Structures are given as structure tokens and as C-alpha cells.
Amino acid sequence: MEELREKGTVSGAGNCPGRNQKPSEASVKSLQGTYKEHGALMIEQMRGNLNTNIDECGNSSVGTSGKSEQYLKEEMCRNVVSILNEFDNITAKVLNEMKDEVISIKGSVTSSIHKCTSLHNDLSQFHEIVQKIGDHKELCLIASIKCKHIIQQALTLLGKSGKAFNVQRKSVHNVKIPSDSYECSIEGICVLTDGQVLVADYFNKRVKLLNQQYQVVSHWDVNAQPVDICLITPSEVAVAVNDHDSKIHEVQFITVNQGKLVSGRKFQLQHECTFITHHQGDLFVTSGQELYKYSLNGKLICRLYQDRSGDYTVDKCAVSPTGDRLYIISHYPQNKLLTLARDGTLLATYSDPALRGPRGLHVTPAGQVLVCGFLSYTVLQVGWEGESKLANLATEEDGVRNPESVCYSSTTSSIIVGQGKEDTILVFRVE
Template identity: 80%
Template sequence: MTPISELTNSQPTDLQGLSEELETVMGGIKSLQINQEASVQSLQRTYKEHGAVMIEQLLGNLNTNIDKCCNSSVGTSNKNLKEEMCWSVLLILNIFDNITVKELNKMKDEVISIKGSITSSIHKCTSLHNDLLQLLEIVQKIGDNKELCLIASIKCKHIIQQALTLLGKSGKVFKVQGKSEYNVRIPSDSVTCDITGICVLPDGQVLVVDSRNDNVKLLNQQYQVVSHLDVNAWPFDICLIAPSEVAVAVNTSNIHEVQFITVNQGKLVSGRKFQLQHECTFITHHQGDLFVTSGQELYKYSLNGKLICRLYQDRSANRTVGKCAVSPTGDRLYITNWDQYKLLTLARDGTLLATYSDPALGGLHVTPAGQVLVCGYWSYTVLQVGWKGESKLTTLATQEDGVWRPWSVCYSSTTSSIIVGQGGGNILVFRVE
């Protein structure tokens, strides 16, 4: 075994640089924790606002029906008027009980689930911040002791890597280990499938959006279709909201909506939906915020359908704002410009941070560790791009690997696989490490 004294001579440690790196990472962890705590408060406000809107609608319906009864009461007895009003009120209250209360409970479950995930992340932030602080104090007291410098450097490297992973800046480059191919066409499909969106549930089940056949399909862990749900317009994209719930972007010339779907005992169940005043093409979610693109704009919505703001706009062409994705910490947004083959990286407020150009840009996904995956419909290629959105890290697959008109790409943490949705009804599954 090599003595520590020899290692210290061959691997000098820059304590000043190490201290600065620790302080930088600590600042990032603290900012993440503050943003997550703000997200919890925002979620609670959203639920209360949604409940208030539902109550307001109830009162409005009651007043409207009372007015109708009063206006139609001419020539009738007070007894008949009272009975008619009572029946109207009971009818409205029953509708409220059967539909609105169920919707509120469903949204409450969403909020609880997201809040639990955020709270868990906050605990990780607190623990890591404490570890980093202790290491920083040790490093600042080491002085010229080379053995202790090396030990501290090794320990710091491990903790810093944990922190960078939590911040979505791990920098790990995927390596493909194998490939499988599966067909997701079902007997009721009338035309060839186009898999324009993919979403993986925590248990490993996969949902795919087939925009040409107007349906969403549920695949088991063997990638077999076990359930499907038809929608009322073209479904373009899908994102995870809660462990068993997704949101789907649905769009035609006169229908622009976000539809929620629940996975219940291996079946897809349609849930609530809300309408938009603009095109609804692609969608992603982060801690209670929905990000929706329209082809030329990127919008931010709350879970109850309230428009928060327009974050970005480019009207220079028809498809300047395509797929969207968000970093694990929510501090960076990524969008693809299909007309100019660009990947744009935006700050939380929509400020442009970086631009990367490549013919392989189209489909887009960000993993829980912050790796950015893109695929090109015309280039037949799947790439990994750096988390800063400035350069390509590696080519993961090409046409030689079976990639053919890839619409969408997604990473499954459960199986350590990259799933590629294509035209023609086939999905490719690349095992990676």
C-alpha cells in the first residue's frame, strides 16, 4: 500500500481552492433550500385559492338559480316557489358534493405528495449543508499538514459530489451498455403511432403519448401495453405530477387544455382538466408549477390552471419554442427551438443563459441528477448535453443503433435506462451506467 506521505507529494491539495469550492456549493445548497421552502408555501396558496374559486362558483350557481326561481314565480304560490328553490339548491349542493369536493380532494392529494417530496429534499439540503460546514471549518484549521490536507480533500470530494448531484450538476456522462426494442401499437390504433411524449412512474411503469391515435398508453415494467385512454384531441406531451398522476398537453385548432390522468390499479383514469387561451403543445412540471409551451411562447401555470406569467417568447418563426424541461432544482429551464435547431437554457425568470446549436435537437428531457438528454427527429440521433446547455458531452445513439425519427426521450431511474419514443410505433430502451 502506498504511504500517505507519498500520495501527498504526488497529489498536492489547494486548500484555498477547496475552501472556495465548499463555500460555493454551500451557497447553492442554501439557495435550493430557500427556493424549496417557497415552493411549499406556493403550493399551499394554490390549494386555498382553488378551494375559494370552487366555493365562489357554488355561491354563484345558488344565486343564479334563486334568481331564476324568483323571476318565474309570478302567478305561483309561495309554497311552489319555496319547493322549487329547495330542489334547485339541493341539486347544486349534490353536484358540488359529487364533483367539486372530489376534485378538491384530488388536488389536496397532489399537494401533499409534492410537499412530501420537497420536504424530503429540504432535509437532504439541511444535512448536506451541515456536513459541508463542518468540512469547511476543518479545512480552515488544517494549515500545512499534508496528510490531513489529502484526507480532507478526499472527504470533501465525496460530499461535494453528493451536493452537486442534489443541485442537478453531477456532470456524469452516460455510457450505453445495451439496447432493446418494443412495439406499443394496439389493435384499436387506426394509424401508425407517433410517440411524442414519455413519462416514467416511480414504480417503473411507463406512460407514452401517441399523438396520431389520440391516446395515452400505460406500459408495465416489461414495456407491454396494459391500459390505454383515448383523449378528445391531439395529445402532444406528458409529465409526472405525483407518484400515480400525470398531466397531458392536449391541442387542436379549437381545443387547448391540460388534462390530468391517474394510474389506478393498472388502469388509466381521466381526471380534471383546465382550458388555456393559447396553443398547448408541450408540458413539464416542477414542485407545483406547470410549464407549457405554445410553439412561440413558454408559460408558467399553477396546478389549478392559474396563469402565473409568460416566461419567454420568440415570434421569429412558427416553432421557436418546442419541448421544455426544467432542472431538478428549478433554477434552469430548457427549451428547444425546432426551426433553428437550438437548445436554449433560461434562468428561473426567463432570462437567456446559454444557446447550443445542433441538428439533433428536438426531443428533450432532464434526469433527476441534471443530465440533459436531447434527440433529433431528422438527425436520428440521441445526445447528452452539459447541464449548462452550452455543449455536447456525448452521442448516445444513432441510426446505426436503430434510432428512427425519435420524437421523445426520457430516463428511468428505476431501470437505469434511456427510453426513446419514435415514429412507427416502436420505442427503444438503452441500458446505461
């Protein structure tokens, strides 16, 4: 692809929200430690002050009368009372601060309990509906789609987004067909709800449909290089098509109908497009240096993020299941994964030697973040906060070569990796 020549400055929007609260258990332990340290310090101070007063009284009592001794005793008592009062006052202040902290922790726990209760009730209703539907597959599919966001919220709340995948086995599948003119370069992957897979073959300008055994069963030729593909409905996908020289920048919708690909509506873009993803009616499109949000009918809603400091600084994008986080690959020259808030505010930046030349990017329904190092031949999993690596899932030793795209299939519990100038895709079964 041609490089974008325009350069400029980095810009974002909004204010960075506060960091996540500490877990309740850690907060309570911290409070306990603070209280013990404070108590030990105050007792040591009391001991020192009392010893000083006793020494002073002992030194002063030499050669004094009984009246003077009585005065010194009273003075010592007043000093002791003063020390005790100071201890009580400081302790009361610390205890009040601890009380406020405990109230805050209790509020956080209560909020989490309410969320869990609400999600439990929603999921229970979904379970009852599915039981009543019985073996009616079409109605089950509709119900699962409508409740998908509830299931995603539950998985995120239960912390599944922080669980690292464990690779069990690998398989290799050829996606080249006789009419292909060039080597395959799979720049986009999308998994349908029934387990079929769509891939965007860049050099052959084709979208290919693979069955559950990853065999090509149908294809559709597009008028320029397909750079990415994303799911819109159970049977419809959107394909980002781009050709710099011909100035073709558009979104093409394709429907899967009985094992065939059928072209549908499309709309033009006024900028380059390098990636596309969808979340609850919003299309997120990158241009190489900007991230835009569109409606499904092609209306530009806003520009969420921009970085003109280099070429392909805003290369690819993915959205968390709950829609509160956006992940961006800054391909060149940063070699970084950026995490944004929904309004485009930069929350985190992650870099890693295994992320050299980052290309493929995907977020699973449970919020697990997958990203590929194109030049480092690596597929890795990053924490949902976008700040740390959880695991290297596949490397050159596993057959990874210039990974361009990655996608997770819930149907087969597999990670599918598309590669540049390779006629095969890699499928890693995980748990």
C-alpha cells in the first residue's frame, strides 16, 4: 500500500478518567497495615515522652521540698494526660479516614453486587427463554444475538477478559483457489455465528467464504484491495476496500446466502481506509492517521482520534465488547498498541519487542485482546487495560510468518491467523 505523505501533530479528545479502584481485599489489608504502623509509632512516641518527663522529674526532685515534689507529680500527670489526649485525637483522625475508606470500599462492593445481581437476573431470563424455545434453532440464534451484550458484560465483570489463552494444537489450511493470480495475503478475517469464516485476500482482490473445515466454498471479487472485514449481522459483513492510486475508498456490504456471497449496498469514503470494525450500529474506520466513526448508512459522525506524526500511526482498530474501550495499532514508526476511551481519550500505550510491526488486531467476545507482530512473527495476548502482555500465543516456531490478521472463533474455540504472501491460514485451538 502507498504511504500517506501528510504529517502533523498528535491530537485526541476528552479528559483521562481515574484509574480503577483497588480490589476490596487489598484495600482492607492496606488499612490494617496503616493502622498498625500508626499505633506502633504513637506508642513509641508516648514511651519516649513519658521517659523524658520521668527523667526530668527525677532530676528536679533532688533537694526539693515535699511541696515541690507534689507540684512535679502534678506536672508529670498533666504531661501524661496531654500525651494521651494527643494520641486520642490523632487516632480519631486516622480512624475517621479509615472509616471513609471502608465506606468507599463498601460502596464499590455494593455496586459490583448490584451489577452481578442484575446480570444474573438477565441471564436467568435468557436461560428460561432458551428452554421454552427448545430445538427451534432460528429462535435460539435470535435470542442469543439479542442477549449477546448481556453475556459480554457478564464475562467482563467476572474477569474473563484477563484470562490468558492456552494453545492446545495447531492446524494449517490452504485458502488459495485455482483462479487466484497472486499469492494470498489475508488482511482481514471474520467468523460468522454458524462457524463459517470470511477472509479478505488483498492481492487477489477477493473475499473468500470458508466452511467449518476452512475450505474455500465461494468467493466475491471487489474493485480494489480489500483491507479488512467485519461482522454486521449473522449473515452480513462490511468490507473496507481501498486503492490509493485509483482513489477508491469505500465500504462494501456482502451477504452470505446459502453458501454464496451476494454483493449489497456500499458507500464512498473521502479518505483512505485501512481497517473497519463494528459495534452496536457504529462503524469505526481508520485511515492510517485518523480514526473515524460512521453510521451504517455511511454518515460520518465524528473523528475520534488523529496522529499525523508518521505513516500508519492509526492503522487498525478494535472495540471492547462493552464499547467502553477502543484499541488502535500504531504501525509505523511507533510500533505500539494504544488504548482509548470511547470518546477518543488516550488511556494507555503498550510496546513490546514481540510487537515489532504490529498488524493484526482483534478483541474476543470476552474482552481478550489479540495482536500480531508482523515483523516479529508473533501472536500475543495483551491485558484488557492495554498495559501488559499476558502471553505469547504463537511464534515463528509455530509456523507464523508475517501475520496480517487475527480473529477468534467462539464456535470452535480457535484463534485464526491470516498471513501476508502466504497461501495458508493458521488455526490454533485454545482453551
